[in-house]
Amino acid sequence: MDTIGRSGRDGAEDGEVQASSERLHDLIREDIVEGRLEPGSRLKTAELAARYGTSVNPVREALHHLQGEGIVVIEPNRGARVRTIGADYARNVYDIRALLEPYLTRWFVSTATAEQIATLEELQTRMENPDNSYEEHRALNDRFHTTMFRGHYNHEAVTLEVRQRKVLDLMNRRFDIAPARRRKVHVEHRAIIEAIRSGDGEQAARVAEEHVRGASQYLVDRLRSAGMTS
Secondary structure, eight states: OOOOOOOTTTOOOOHHHHHHHHHHHHHHHHHHTTTTTTTTEEEEHHHHHHTTSOOOHHHHHHHHHHHHHHEEEETTEEEEOOOOOOOHHHHHHHHHHHHHHHHHHHHHHHHOOHHHHHHHHHHHHHHTTTTTOOOHHHHHHHHHHHHHHHHOOOOHHHHHHHHHHHHHHHHHHHHHHOOOHHHHHHHHHHHHHHHHTTTHHHHHHHHHHHHHHHHHHHHHHHHHTOOOOO
């Protein structure tokens, strides 16, 4: 079991609650997506605090963050429960990303440095190594997108993009990545890099949207095949 300790030092409580709730946020989200916390089940703060070895305050904070992501539903006088995470949810998240990623990508084209472009090239070359495990491929993909998006002035948009990426990554872990899908990702990444190098923000944004739509179809099809439709 993952546990989260909290110190009793005077003056440190607020910072510890924040750190604990952020860690809890990741743990609870993973347990929901992996099905260890079942769809529709009640999320009681005392029970979660005991499960993760923490107090109720960071649990409450984490649940409110998860509510903002749509993974947890909190109803007045009824408390929190797990939302069903399936094909419909994945489709809805990807629909948002189909608007968000082109927006972030278009801005990046206007600000990208030679060093950043070289970093994207290096990461993409490493991604194309056929011996990469899923975890290695995922980590390189995360760094690729982080390189593009982290400097954007709209911190709220960047935070949303990161949170969505983490949720979708957990959902994608249920399934192997077909070689054809992996090759398609690489082709799209190369097209984005070329558009960035050419200074063509609109082309980069178009490819970014295509990239998101393809990822959406791939995951949604697999979730539906597995009977996970909601």
